[in-house]
Amino acid sequence: MSINERDIRERRFAHEIRTALDASAEALPADIAERLAAARRIALARRKAEVAVPVPQLAMPGPHVPMFDEDDSPLHRAGAWLRRLGLIWTLVALAAGLMGIYHWQQQKRVEELADVDAAMLLDDLPPTAYADEGFHVFLKHGQ
Numbered sequence: 001m002s003i004n005e006r007d008i009r010e011r012r013f014a015h016e017i018r019t020a021l022d023a024s025a026e027a028l029p030a031d032i033a034e035r036l037a038a039a040r041r042i043a044l045a046r047r048k049a050e051v052a053v054p055v056p057q058l059a060m061p062g063p064h065v066p067m068f069d070e071d072d073s074p075l076h077r078a079g080a081w082l083r084r085l086g087l088i089w090t091l092v093a094l095a096a097g098l099m100g101i102y103h104w105q106q107q108k109r110v111e112e113l114a115d116v117d118a119a120m121l122l123d124d125l126p127p128t129a130y131a132d133e134g135f136h137v138f139l140k141h142g143q
Helices: 003-027 030-052 074-122 127-131 133-142
Strands: none
Touching: 074 127
């Protein structure tokens, strides 16, 4: 039974009890009604205290995998272990992919720089002309 189904059953049961108590509340003597009202106030105060302190949980995308499973069968434990292993392999594949992309981009950058160097060495102008600031101004105004 899942947590939601259990919660729904508890709420239905509580609603049935409340309905039965409300129906017979007027027939009770005054002293019993007062004791029940005091017990209800105490129960509500405790419930508010429980709700006021939420339990922090890590939020992760994807299906929720509890750290401590309620079902302790060997098949369930193996499935939980395989899910965790699948998550690890996914992270390893992602890291390998990112490293591959980085290496590919670095290789492209080296090839571009090599092409620029080859063009500069095969050009008729000496390499010192490219370092001269006046040459760049000449090229901008000449075009």
